[in-house]
Amino acid sequence: MRLIVEEVGHRYGALEVLDGLSFTVAEGEILAVIGPSGCGKSTLLGILGGLLRPTTGRMLTEGAPPAGCLNPFTYVFQDFALLPWRSVAGNVAFALEHHPLGTAERARRVAEVLATTGLAEFAGALPKQLSGGMRQRVGIARALAVTPAVLLLDEPLSALDAQTRELLIEEFLALWLRHRTTAVYVTHNLDEALRIADRICVLSRRPGRVREIVEVDVARGERDPARLAPLRQRLWRLIQDEARAADRETQGLLRA
Amino acid sequence: MLEPLRFRGGGFVIEPKRHAGWIAGFAVIALWQAVSSAGWVSPVFLPSPAGIARALADLALSGQLWRHLSASLRRILLGFALGASAGLAFGLALGLLSHARAAGLPIVSALFPIPKIALLPLFILWFGIGEPSKVATIGLGVFFPMAIATFSGVDQVPRALIRMAQGFDVPTSAIVAKVILPGALPGILAGVRISASIALILVVAAEMIGAEFGVGAFILTAGNLMRTEDLLAGVCLLSLLGLAVGALVSLAERRFLAWR
Numbered sequence: 327m328r329l330i331v332e333e334v335g336h337r338y339g340a341l342e343v344l345d346g347l348s349f350t351v352a353e354g355e356i357l358a359v360i361g362p363s364g365c366g367k368s369t370l371l372g373i374l375g376g377l378l379r380p381t382t383g384r385m386l387t388e389g390a391p392p393a394g395c396l397n398p399f400t401y402v403f404q405d406f407a408l409l410p411w412r413s414v415a416g417n418v419a420f421a422l423e424h425h426p427l428g429t430a431e432r433a434r435r436v437a438e439v440l441a442t443t444g445l446a447e448f449a450g451a452l453p454k455q456l457s458g459g460m461r462q463r464v465g466i467a468r469a470l471a472v473t474p475a476v477l478l479l480d481e482p483l484s485a486l487d488a489q490t491r492e493l494l495i496e497e498f499l500a501l502w503l504r505h506r507t508t509a510v511y512v513t514h515n516l517d518e519a520l521r522i523a524d525r526i527c528v529l530s531r532r533p534g535r536v537r538e539i540v541e542v543d544v545a546r547g548e549r550d551p552a553r554l555a556p557l558r559q560r561l562w563r564l565i566q567d568e569a570r571a572a573d574r575e576t577q578g579l580l581r582a
Numbered sequence: 583m584l585e586p587l588r589f590r591g592g593g594f595v596i597e598p599k600r601h602a603g604w605i606a607g608f609a610v611i612a613l614w615q616a617v618s619s620a621g622w623v624s625p626v627f628l629p630s631p632a633g634i635a636r637a638l639a640d641l642a643l644s645g646q647l648w649r650h651l652s653a654s655l656r657r658i659l660l661g662f663a664l665g666a667s668a669g670l671a672f673g674l675a676l677g678l679l680s681h682a683r684a685a686g687l688p689i690v691s692a693l694f695p696i697p698k699i700a701l702l703p704l705f706i707l708w709f710g711i712g713e714p715s716k717v718a719t720i721g722l723g724v725f726f727p728m729a730i731a732t733f734s735g736v737d738q739v740p741r742a743l744i745r746m747a748q749g750f751d752v753p754t755s756a757i758v759a760k761v762i763l764p765g766a767l768p769g770i771l772a773g774v775r776i777s778a779s780i781a782l783i784l785v786v787a788a789e790m791i792g793a794e795f796g797v798g799a800f801i802l803t804a805g806n807l808m809r810t811e812d813l814l815a816g817v818c819l820l821s822l823l824g825l826a827v828g829a830l831v832s833l834a835e836r837r838f839l840a841w842r
Contacts (some may be wrong), residue, residue, distance in 0.1 A: 339807075349715050375749060376749055377745060377749060382815075397749075397750055397751055399749075400749065400750070401749040403742065403745075403746060405742055407740075407742045407743055407745070407746035409590065409743060409760075409764070410841045410842070411760065411764050411841040412841075413767075419758065420747075421750045423756070423760075424751070424752050424753055424756055454841065454842070468750075476628065534712070568687075
């Protein structure tokens with residue numbers, strides 16, 4: 327499914343967060359969105375998935391969702407958003423229970439995504455018993471269970487330590503290569519974006535505008551730090567001044 | 583010269599000591615019994631533990647114990663069931679609906695601090711001196727803490743979980759049933775604990791007016807007749823009742839809040 331964002335703007339009261347964003351996400355691509363903190367990345371993702379109403383502009387889609395899709399726009403959250411009173415399998419089933427599926431089909435979907443995310447043996451565990459990495463695997467399994475048309479990932483790895491992040495990037499890419507689900511991946515981590523994305527949308531500081539959309543023209547298999555270095559340099563130069571200005575802006579707000 | 587590093591950590595950790603509670607309890611009772619047996623205080627002013635135990639046993643054997651206890655329990659259960667379910671529903675409305683909160687919270691804040699026993703005479707005028715006025719007093723006393731506990735429990739459900747459920751297109755009624763109610767359960771059970779002890783206070787107070795049976799009526803009669811052994815036997819019953827209710831709530835917490 328293709329996603330078209332047209333002149334989307336958003337304000338919270340007097341605070342303008344997003345200012346006329348326009349871009350498209352092609353079918354089967356991962357678009358990373360990066361920008362300094364407070365530039366409205368999460369707001370943008372909220373709008374993309376229909377959880378927030380944009381103040382201006384509109385969102386369009388083109389093409390049919392994949393067969394068996396239950397929830398076209400599906401989130402993976404930074405804080406995992408697992409129900410602490412439900413087991414791993416129960417958390418995945420939560421996304422399916424309100425759909426008229428039949429017990430067998432529901433159980434099949436749960437078992438399948440738990441197997442693909444390596445969670446099968448943890449099906450009965452409670453979230454409090456799991457490490458951060460395992461919790462986010464549950465978040466990813468839950469998202470895959472509804473066969474999404476567009477995955478909306480809101481800093482999915484930001485709450486994890488560096489080693490776990492590395493493991494999950496690999497796993498996520500391996501999973502993604504099977505289905506090539508259209509995805510929007512919001513992050514503040516440049517290296518994460520460079521590893522995962524087809525294109526990287528760089529936002530300016532608040533109010534967020536599209537500064538540039540950069541194509542990552544290195545095949546996913548060949549993305550080692552040396553190959554990515556020139557691109558990383560270019561992106562960092564784009565963000566650097568914005569990040570510095572945003573940083574000082576926040577401090578100014580605190581002093582006031 | 584080598585010197586060992588001075589240790590300055592430790593302390594400030596409360597460790598479980600299993601038998602201390604029992605030992606302390608027995609020590610207090612033993613001391614009390616010793617003072618009574620030595621004849622230092624008149625048994626009318628302070629009956630001995632053995633005397634109180636005897637009074638309790640007499641009560642149990644004559645069948646009076648069950649008569650008073652069942653009368654009190656019936657009032658508590660009925661008042662609690664009515665007040666708690668109404669409080670739960672009202673608290674849920676306060677937690678979920680902007681209009682209900684804006685209109686309802688000032689009213690709750692104004693009525694909550696009233697000692698409900700002050701309304702008993704009014705309830706007697708309304709409902710007569712029998713059971714309904716007593717049940718109404720208990721129900722009203724339970725209603726407010728339950729409503730407030732439920733409402734703050736709902737407020738403590740992380741917004742992220744609600745957004746998640748919306749992100750999976752979960753219908754509103756299912757969000758309330760599967761996200762908000764379980765998420766508010768710790769607060770609700772804390773409310774049950776508080777309101778159960780309020781119910782216990784109110785049943786005793788209510789039974790001191792126009793009741794033939796009930797632990798409160800029994801204590802009042804015993805006091806009027808200077809039968810202090812019976813009076814303290816009734817107080818012991820209340821203590822045991824309170825402990826039982828507390829244990830029941832703890833059991834529910836272990837059973838339903840194991841995920842915390």
